[in-house]
Amino acid sequence: MSNNKNAxxxxxxxxxxxxILLTIWFLVSFGAGILFKDTLNSIRLGGFKLGFWFAQQGSLYVFVVLIFVYVRLMNKLDKKYGYDA
Structure with missing residues (x-):
């Protein structure tokens, strides 16, 4: 029974x-790249409008960072529940 509760x-x-991580990714990719594009375009990053940058590059960078965050969180979670081998 204890093992089932742990799982x-x-x-x-x-x-x-x-x-949480997928919500962050959605907000960055869809929100910043599409919904808030006009507002973000008033800011420039490396010579490009920020809305354009998020639509083209930013969401990819955030996705890669979120992968590393997920790996770290899962390693901690595995240790917490004793699933680290």
Whole structure:
């Protein structure tokens, strides 16, 4: 029974992390690249409008960073629940 509770708690936290990270990615890629593009275009980054930069490059960079954040979070979660081998 304890092992089943551990697994349920583990997956509950895992899904929570996934929802948070995917929400961040959505806000950066869709929000900054499409919805808030006009507002962000008043700021320039490297000579390019910030809205354009997020649509072309920023969301990719954020996605790669989120992958590393997810790996770190999952390593901590594995240790917490004893799934690190």
């Amino acid at each position: 349920t708690a583990y997956w509950k936290e895992n899904i929570g992390y996934l929802l």
